[in-house]
Each structure stands twice: as C-alpha cells, then as structure tokens.
Amino acid sequence: MKQPVLISNMEEFMEGVWKQNPVFVMVLGMCPTLAVTVSTLNALSMGLATAFVLIASCGLVSLLRKVIPKEVRIATYILIIATFVTAVDYAIQAISLALYDALGAFIQLIVVNCIILGRAEAHASKNPPLAAMINAAGMSAGFTIGLLALGTVREILGAGTLLGFSLFGPQFQPWVIMLLPPGGFFVLGGWLLLFAWYEKRKQGRLGGEVQHV
Amino acid sequence: MSESALQIFISALLANNFVLAMFLGLCPFLGVSGKLETAFPMGVATTFVMLVASLCAFGLNLLLTALHLEFLRLIAYIVIIASAVQLVEMVLKKYSPALFRALGIYLPLITTNCAVLGVALFQTAREYDFVQSVAFSLGGGAGFTLALVLMAGVRERLRLSDVPGLAQGTAMTLMLAGILSLAFMGFAGIGS
Numbered sequence: 001m002k003q004p005v006l007i008s009n010m011e012e013f014m015e016g017v018w019k020q021n022p023v024f025v026m027v028l029g030m031c032p033t034l035a036v037t038v039s040t041l042n043a044l045s046m047g048l049a050t051a052f053v054l055i056a057s058c059g060l061v062s063l064l065r066k067v068i069p070k071e072v073r074i075a076t077y078i079l080i081i082a083t084f085v086t087a088v089d090y091a092i093q094a095i096s097l098a099l100y101d102a103l104g105a106f107i108q109l110i111v112v113n114c115i116i117l118g119r120a121e122a123h124a125s126k127n128p129p130l131a132a133m134i135n136a137a138g139m140s141a142g143f144t145i146g147l148l149a150l151g152t153v154r155e156i157l158g159a160g161t162l163l164g165f166s167l168f169g170p171q172f173q174p175w176v177i178m179l180l181p182p183g184g185f186f187v188l189g190g191w192l193l194l195f196a197w198y199e200k201r202k203q204g205r206l207g208g209e210v211q212h213v
Numbered sequence: 214m215s216e217s218a219l220q221i222f223i224s225a226l227l228a229n230n231f232v233l234a235m236f237l238g239l240c241p242f243l244g245v246s247g248k249l250e251t252a253f254p255m256g257v258a259t260t261f262v263m264l265v266a267s268l269c270a271f272g273l274n275l276l277l278t279a280l281h282l283e284f285l286r287l288i289a290y291i292v293i294i295a296s297a298v299q300l301v302e303m304v305l306k307k308y309s310p311a312l313f314r315a316l317g318i319y320l321p322l323i324t325t326n327c328a329v330l331g332v333a334l335f336q337t338a339r340e341y342d343f344v345q346s347v348a349f350s351l352g353g354g355a356g357f358t359l360a361l362v363l364m365a366g367v368r369e370r371l372r373l374s375d376v377p378g379l380a381q382g383t384a385m386t387l388m389l390a391g392i393l394s395l396a397f398m399g400f401a402g403i404g405s
Contacts, residue, residue, distance in 0.1 A: 027383050028240070030236070030240060030243065031237055031238070031239050031240075031327040034236045034239065035235065074295075074321075078291055078292075078324070079288060079291075082287050082288040082291050083288065085287060086284060086287050086288065089287070090284070104338075105331060105335060105338060108287050108330075108334055109237075109330060109331060109334070111287060111291055111330065112291075112325040112326065112330050113325075114240055114322075114325055117325055177395075180398065181233060181234050181235075181236065181394045181398070182392070182394040182395040182398065183391075184236065184391075185390045185391030185394055186387075186388065186391040188387050189385075189387035189388040189391060192383055192384035193379060193380060193384045196379045196380075196384060197379055200378075200379065
C-alpha cells in the first residue's frame, strides 16, 4: 500500500511527537529532562540544542549507513554524535555565556542522551537520509515539547514567573521545592499520571478493551 | 581548589548525590532498580567504570591541554569510557556469566550513562587534582550504588502493596525517586 509522500512524512513526524514521545511514552533521555528544566527558557534551549544534534547526526548516520561496518557501528555513531555536540557546545558558548553557565555540563552530556543513539541505531541506520531526518525532527519536537511541559510547570510553580515575567504579582509565595531536584521527579511523575489517566479514559470509550503497547 | 579529598567524597556521596541531586545516571536508576540482587552489582560495575574513566580522563586532559587540543576532549572521553565498559563486560562474561545475563542490555548501556561521562566532565570543569579526582569518582560511584540499592529496597517492598492502577510503573518510580531525593536534601551542606 503506497501512501502519498506528504502524508506518510507527516505520519513519520507525528510518530515522534505523540505516539512515541521520547519523554512521556518511552521515558528516555531523563537526565537532561529533569536537570535543566528549572525554567522555560532553559528547557527551550536544551530542546533546540538536542534537536540540532539529533537531526544532524541522524542525517549523517543515514548517509553513511552503507559504509559503516556492522561491528563498529555503535562506536561510529557515538563519534558522529560527539562531533556535533562539540560544535553545539562551542556555538552556545559564543551566543550566550549566561545560558552556557545555566545549562552547564548538560550540553556536553547530550552525547549520552539515549534518544539520539537510539534513533541512530533503530531508524537512521536503516532508512534513507530524508526519512531519517524527518523522523529525527519528529523526535526532537516531541522531546522539546516534553521539556517545555516540565519547564513551564516548574517555573510557574517554583518561581511564579513564565519566561521571566511575573505571573501572580508580588504576593505570590513561590513553591521553591519545584525548582529543587525533588520537584523535577514530582512534576514528571505527575505528567505521566495525567497521560495514564487520559489513555485509560480513551480505552474506556473504545469499549473497555485493555491494550498494552 | 582547596577542598580535601574526604570532603569531596562525602559531598558526592550524600549532599550532591549523583542520581538524586544532580540527575545523572537516571536511565539505569529507573531500569535496574527493580531487584536488589541486580541493583548492587550494577552499582559496583558502574563505580568501577567511573574510577577507570576518571583516571583515564585525568591523564588525557593533561595530554590534550599540553597539545592545545581541548576541543577534542569530549570525543576522547567518550572513546575512553566505551573501552572501559568493554573491559568490564569481558571480565564479567568470563567470571560471572549469570550476572552478565541478569544485567543484560544495561551493561553496554553504562557507556551512555551520564554519570560516568559526568564524572569526567565535572572533574575537568572543577580542575580537581589527581587525589581529588579519585575521591570524586569513588564518592560518585558509591552515591550511585547507594541510590540504586535504596530504590531497589523500596520497590521490592512495593511489589507486595496495593498501588492504584494508574500510578503503576514509571510514574510510581518517579514519585518514589522524588521522595528519596527530598530525604537526601537533608544532607545539604555536608562536605561543603
């Protein structure tokens, strides 16, 4: 069954955004997800940095998929990813030193983000460059959405601001725990609960048929 | 940098626990912490890799700085770590095949454990000397093992209790990690 190109590309993209969302469904790449999401801005920059590395390395892996010997493929992927991460690291340092300090070592730790290696191995090594990059773009969008979902909640509750603008006025007593490590775990746990509830409700509507994906 | 090695060790073990305060190494933390008998060996294996990685990273950093090749640091570190993991894998496979099978996919995944690369990157960023680096990696590894074992203990008990259907799985684990992390915040200030 051959689908029109545009629709199948769109489906490929949405796969990463919704059905296979790396943060909420696959629970991958947790370290940066929890560590940098103390504010919306940090979350957004981390998402974009990861997106660049993910799309670029998937594209390159896909281009080289027939050249790379099977035995050393993982090492090769890691080298490719590390190269792009080094580039991003220097770029962020040049663009904004404040942001670089806020994200700290977590920019370099993009190398060990399981999402990227997972995509390179599971998808990019078997598909042509364009498809691989579209898939990677979907995953990046899903990852960024996940980071934003956490960052926004934590910033609003923990500091009473959104992107630095005060939301509730000076009377608001910030919920500082949300900015501290436990808050990260609680907020992500809360989001997962919400999705589990949504999933269950949807299944209930479909006639109570229980399906585990 | 005038911190003593003991201060660094205690701080990495408790106050700045790698998993619960710095969010490093969460994948194995969520994945392997289901049973005590796999959690502890996993912690020890990771600690060993951390120590090896830290030692190699220290030497490599000297070399790269001397040659003005700092931009290769990240790539060099990751290659070193991958080799160290390969070594641990071969040793385990030879001497303890049962454990090798129990750890499964999580063993090669130590390569992509943020905690290991984190040790190498943080010790470089903080300009630790040799003794400090060793203390930092041992403290970090011990802290990782501690968090893993605590979590496994809690999860083993939890299997016998009645968890609401919605909260089963990762959501529950994350909430537990949050509570553990809350407890570890009580150590803030120790070692600094």
